Amino acid sequence: EPEVTQTPSHQVTQMGQEVILRCVPISNHLYFYWYRQILGQKVEFLVSFYNNEISEKSEIFDDQFSVERPDGSNFTLKIRSTKLEDSAMYFCASSSLSGNEQYFGPGTRLTVT
Amino acid sequence: LAKTTQPISMDSYEGQEVNITCSHNNIATNDYITWYQQFPSQGPRFIIQGYKTKVTNEVASLFIPADRKSSTLSLPRVSLSDTAVYYCLVGELPGNAGNMLTFGGGTRLMVKP
Numbered sequence: 001e002p003e004v005t006q007t008p009s010h011q012v013t014q015m016g017q018e019v020i021l022r023c024v025p026i027s028n029h030l031y032f033y034w035y036r037q038i039l040g041q042k043v044e045f046l047v048s049f050y051n052n053e054i055s056e057k058s059e060i061f062d063d064q065f066s067v068e069r070p071d072g073s074n075f076t077l078k079i080r081s082t083k084l085e086d087s088a089m090y091f092c093a094s095s096s097l098s099g100n101e102q103y104f105g106p107g108t109r110l111t112v113t
Numbered sequence: 114l115a116k117t118t119q120p121i122s123m124d125s126y127e128g129q130e131v132n133i134t135c136s137h138n139n140i141a142t143n144d145y146i147t148w149y150q151q152f153p154s155q156g157p158r159f160i161i162q163g164y165k166t167k168v169t170n171e172v173a174s175l176f177i178p179a180d181r182k183s184s185t186l187s188l189p190r191v192s193l194s195d196t197a198v199y200y201c202l203v204g205e206l207p208g209n210a211g212n213m214l215t216f217g218g219g220t221r222l223m224v225k226p
Contacts, residue, residue, distance in 0.1 A: 004156075033213065043157060043200075043216040056213055091156045100145070100206050102214060104156025 002026045004105035006092050012111045013082055021077045021108045023092030032075045033093040033102060034067065036060070043091070049075065082112045117201045122221040131188045133220050135201030138182045146177060146184045149200045151219070157200065161186070188222075196224045 005024045013019050025032050034046040047057040049067055066078045075094075079086055089109050093102040118136040125131045137146070145164050149157040161168055163175040163184070174187040188195060198219040205212050 035214075042218060043151070043214075045213040045215065048213055058213070089154070093156070100162055101147070101159035104158065107154070107156050109154075 002103075004092055004094055004103050006090075006105040006108050008108060009106065010109045010111070012113065015084055015112055016081050019079050019082055019110060021079075021090050021092075021110070023075045023077070023105055024073050025075055025092065025094030026096075026103055027073070029094035029096050029103070031055075031095045031102075032067075032069070033095075034077045035091045035093065035104075036088040037091065037107075038085075038088040046077070079110075082110075084112050086110060087112045117203055117217050119199075119201050119217065119220045121218065122223065124223045124225060125191055126225050127192055128190050131191050131195075131222060131224075133186045133188075133199055133201075133222070134183055135186070136183045137201070137203045140181050140203050143205050144203050145206055146175065146181075147202045147204075147214075148173070148175065148186045149202065149214075149216075151198045151200065152196075157214075157216070160199075191222075191224045193224050193226060195222065197222060 007022045011019055032049045035043050036046055037043045045058050047061045047067055048055045064080045068076050087110055089107040091107045092105040095102045145162055147162040148160045150160050151157045161170055161173050161175045163177050165177050168175045176185045198221050200216050200219040202214055
């Protein structure tokens with residue numbers, strides 16, 4: 001069964017550093033998403049991406065965040081200058097053009113020290 | 114977005130049927146009801162989706178009364194591996210141009226031997 005993959009599984013970085021989280025969505029999917037989940041809290045939507053542009057973003061997704069689809073398979077989330085409060089699990093998801101469900105990856109645990 | 118209310122936690126025993134009810138009094142005409150499951154340290158996983166009446170798949174059943182102000186996820190004969198957080202989501206289909214998912218707190222189901 002096709003699945004969304006994410007790398008790395010765990011990333012530790014120092015405050016102020018840039019991080020790039022990588023995702024490979026399911027190959028025939030056209031919509032891509034990033035969510036995050038701070039430990040013990042709800043899963044929160046960050047951004048959705050379609051046709052090489054952001055289609056929707058939340059208040060969390062400020063100027064420190066950016067997304068990119070650098071090639072035909074990867075979808076990345078960049079945090080320019082990490083803060084302690086960026087520590088969370090980051091989930092990538094994808095869905096097809098007519099699909100009703102989003103498929104989530106296993107997540108990247110980001111720890112900012 | 115329609116607000117959802119579901120129990121914070123539930124306990125059950127192996128082999129029992131579990132019913133988790135979600136209230137969504139302000140559901141809109143275009144809204145669907147979707148349930149996701151999340152195991153610890155994993156991304157959410159789609160379980161089932163419906164608009165009205167009853168939907169059944171190989172994993173669960175979803176019961177939606179005529180007024181659609183609530184819904185009940187039914188898990189037949191649960192096992193220890195069904196221990197997870199179950200989220201009720203109400204909104205337009207993700208297939209409609211990549212709509213974001215809005216997660217609430219979910220119901221933490223603990224299945225005991």
